[in-house]
Amino acid sequence: MKYNAVIVAAGQGARMGAGKNKILLTLSGIPVIIHTLRVFENDPDCTGIVLVVNEPEKAAILELLNFYQVSKVIELVKGGKERQDSVYNGLSGLAGNGEDIVLIHDGARPFVTLRHIGRVVECASRSGAALLAVPVKDTVKQVSDRKVLKTLERKSLWAAQTPQAFRLPVIMEAHRSAKKRNLMATDDASLVELLGQEVEIVEGSYRNIKLTTPEDMIIAEKFLEEEEKIDADRSRV
Numbered sequence: 001m002k003y004n005a006v007i008v009a010a011g012q013g014a015r016m017g018a019g020k021n022k023i024l025l026t027l028s029g030i031p032v033i034i035h036t037l038r039v040f041e042n043d044p045d046c047t048g049i050v051l052v053v054n055e056p057e058k059a060a061i062l063e064l065l066n067f068y069q070v071s072k073v074i075e076l077v078k079g080g081k082e083r084q085d086s087v088y089n090g091l092s093g094l095a096g097n098g099e100d101i102v103l104i105h106d107g108a109r110p111f112v113t114l115r116h117i118g119r120v121v122e123c124a125s126r127s128g129a130a131l132l133a134v135p136v137k138d139t140v141k142q143v144s145d146r147k148v149l150k151t152l153e154r155k156s157l158w159a160a161q162t163p164q165a166f167r168l169p170v171i172m173e174a175h176r177s178a179k180k181r182n183l184m185a186t187d188d189a190s191l192v193e194l195l196g197q198e199v200e201i202v203e204g205s206y207r208n209i210k211l212t213t214p215e216d217m218i219i220a221e222k223f224l225e226e227e228e229k230i231d232a233d234r235s236r237v
Contacts, residue, residue, distance in 0.1 A: 010079025
């Protein structure tokens with residue numbers, strides 16, 4: 001099923017401590033954002049990408065898109081004060097672009113697979129809203145002032161990922177409603193939940209990490225080394 005994508009790449013990456021936007025850091029010599037974009041570039045069902053960026057980085061990102069021949073980015077949109085504002089700007093950039101389904105994805109999640117993208121798109125086409133998530137592996141404590149209030153039931157806890165997929169009218173209504181009510185949420189599915197609409201879970205992969213800290217970059221390099229070895233082994237068969 002065809003879809004458009006909004007890829008959010010306008011963060012500051014303070015926890016990375018790199019002195020620049022983490023999506024411009026390199027993995028195996030290639031910027032993180034290019035690794036992410038290539039997943040969607042290689043998906044025949046993706047018809048267009050709106051890329052949300054920091055205004056001062058726009059020229060540099062345009063150069064990267066040209067150098068790495070990324071052709072599906074139809075518009076670069078300026079990021080907002082918060083991630084929620086950035087996503088809304090990106091969704092607004094899709095107006096009149098044709099597809100009913102939109103995926104919202106973090107620019108710093110380069111390991112999502114086409115298989116998982118296809119599953120979340122299919123689910124959203126039926127239900128209106130879906131997201132990738134994985135079961136929580138650790139015991140989770142609810143804490144206040146560094147004191148445990150209670151231990152949460154792990155069987156019912158899932159860690160949300162992106163992409164999150166929606167019918168475009170559903171997610172636009174959710175964002176507009178949140179703006180009117182001055183509500184902020186940590187992800188887009190939460191805004192749809194606030195409308196009272198169900199959001200379906202599609203089980204994702206623990207490899208679909210968001211690059212947030214220096215340790216994540218070390219893990220990401222290992223993932224790429226594994227992928228390169230698999231590709232090399234296949235080429236010898």
